[in-house]
Amino acid sequence: MRTFEVHDAAVPEVRQRDEGLRLEGVTVRYGSTTALSGIDLSAPSGEVLAVLGPSGGGKSTLLRTVAGLEGSSRGSVRFGGQDLSGVPVHRRGFGMVFQDGQLFGHRDVAGNVEFGLRMRSVGRRERRREVARLLELVGLAGYQRRKVGELSGGQAQRVALARALAARPRLLLLDEPLSGLDRMLRERLAVDLAELLSDSATTAVVVTHDLDEAFTLADRVAVLSEGRVLQEERPRRLWTRPADEEVAGFLGCTTFLRGRIEDGIASCPLGSVPCPGEHAGEVLLGLRATGVRAHRSGTERNRGARGEVVRRSHRHDHVRLTVAVPELAGVDRLEAVVADTEVPEPGEEVALEIDPAGTALLGR
């Protein structure tokens, strides 16, 4: 059985009026499993908060809690200053798109999208125009009369998204909204959706484990793991200044090197990274694969560290290498990238240099 605990904090009503969504101290348990533990999070009015994290971290539970699907909240989930405890799902005025879509099977695509417009008492001609506009937005122009049962999983998900947007909810809750789509469509829709949310100043919470989705859509990103918020930040800042190795690891850093900052430059055995304004001292650098460039030794690009290629794998626009680095203290192997015009063989020696664009400074 699930228990739901909240610790109500006395925030003055005046300050909360335009605050959008605010969670304080939310704890949700399933029997002996604590799915959420003392969550403090907010999505200010008009902003998109992405909640990112590994599988089982509590993302869906968080969304369901905000939606009111978890039963009796007791006051620390608020929207626009209003305490939502006791407010049932259908009275919250929130739009939801969950992974399983949940379309009305007895209505066609237009009937589903139209539903939200009818709720807003939009006239017939305007409804038709709006349905067409929303279907075009989600890449389903002309699908009005298609039966819901004849849609692919990804198409159904897009209809669910159009239906939620049609209702112009005061808060939009999206659970992996683009996960069922192929890469091209996902990228296009993420950009369109970001634009739409921003133009309509919609407040939204997007739950995802996809970094691109989170960073395209969000004004702020929260990293949730094992029911706790590890860090909440503006996307760019989170990307370049993750709090610790766990967050950095989730954001793609695979190698960690000790370095030192002097005069706004962080130096480590692989090279240096400009970091203007950072105070001098020890630092831990997190390197993504794209933060280490490899060159065949014959090209003699630098006098930095060297390593031996252990493995290589072809990606769509570059080749990724696993490189053994006996010279580097504390690191056996690291991931590096190499241009696909100069791919070394396994066993070959490569020179390594740091690419600041793929690095992060931890704990700053």
Ligand SMILES: Nc1ncnc2c1ncn2[C@@H]1O[C@H](COP(=O)(O)OP(=O)(O)OP(=O)(O)O)[C@@H](O)[C@H]1O
């Ligand atoms: N109905 C349930 N009964 C018991 N435990 C549950 C239930 N739903 C979720 N949990 C547990 O709560 C924790 C958080 O689950 P949740 O589904 O919120 O994670 P998630 O981050 O959304 O995962 P995913 O990315 O895999 O969807 C997990 O440990 C999960 O096993």
